[in-house]
Amino acid sequence: MSTRTETVVVTTSRPTRVIAATTRIALGFVYLWAFLDKLFGLGIATPREGAVLAGTSASAGYLSHTEGALSGFFRALAGNPAVDALFMLGLGAVGLALVTGVCLRLAAVGGTLVMGGIYLSSLPLDNNPIVDDHLVYILVGWLLAAIGAGSFAGLGAWWQSQPVVRDHRWLF
Template sequence: MNATADRSTDTPAAETASPLRAPSDETASPLRVVWPVLRITMALVFLWAFLDKTFALGFSTGRDPKTGAVDLFGAAAWIHGASPTTGFLQFGTQGPLSPLFHGLAGNVVIDWLFMLGMGGVGIALLFGIATRIATLSGVALMVLLRLAVWQSATNPIIDEHLVYALVLIGLAITPAARTASLDASWQRLPVVRRVPILR
């Protein structure tokens, strides 16, 4: 046997068994920037929805649809007792599940679950803590919103809710997403060590 033939068998089985390989040094560094940026971007998506509905900042909440006038911190704000979900559940849902969502409109428990979900997921993603429960909750919220909307007006197959859900799954399974976060300190907390879902 010649030396060339021998060298072809020296490749470790782990390298040839699967086409999926760990990122090279050239790609690892960009990933350590891209994933944290995606994490913070998703945090702002959730946090903005929470803040706009809490204080009626005049974007999706607190703006008159007919005149465009903004009632900043007005009666539509959650802090003033307005329901953050009623408008959407009554008028923004469609499809075969819309009667179910209509029935949830004005339910204070649904309002609190929605707002705690949006705010909690946003804060967790911003600081890179409680990644498992945050991403699981975020994916559940996005899937429910997709079911409520049922079909995008511009794309019958995919919409931003499904894209956000996929990004959240990526954040959950990609260690680089925890770069520039408080994850290391969070993992050292006794309660986090005892309750795996909080990791």
């Protein structure tokens, strides 16, 4: 068994760290806002009567109206309680991880699943044949995890110093 420890932090200039931290928190807020708006129906994208807490499915509104190459698959998932739970868990957990700077590798995986599903459900894309904002969110999430951006104005350095995290690098 290896006793090697790894701390993921890229030494960069102060402006780069500030930009990375700001980007991490902003991306986290994208996920957290979607979670909170769907949960409570804050009236921006989700009306109060459409909230999860009002008994509405988190996925049915979007997935039941998908069109395109994979629409049959995604329409079949619409309103499934397991899909709703996983979607909400993904939005909330990824957002919280990014805002706090902990578990960025898991956040990158979760963000890939959440945004990757939305990306695939949107195919073919309207404005660009390959890239849309969901794909960019995925790439930015992986970049932030790769550079250890949780340590920039976040709890990442503390998190990585915890014994259980040091022993399980995938928790970085």
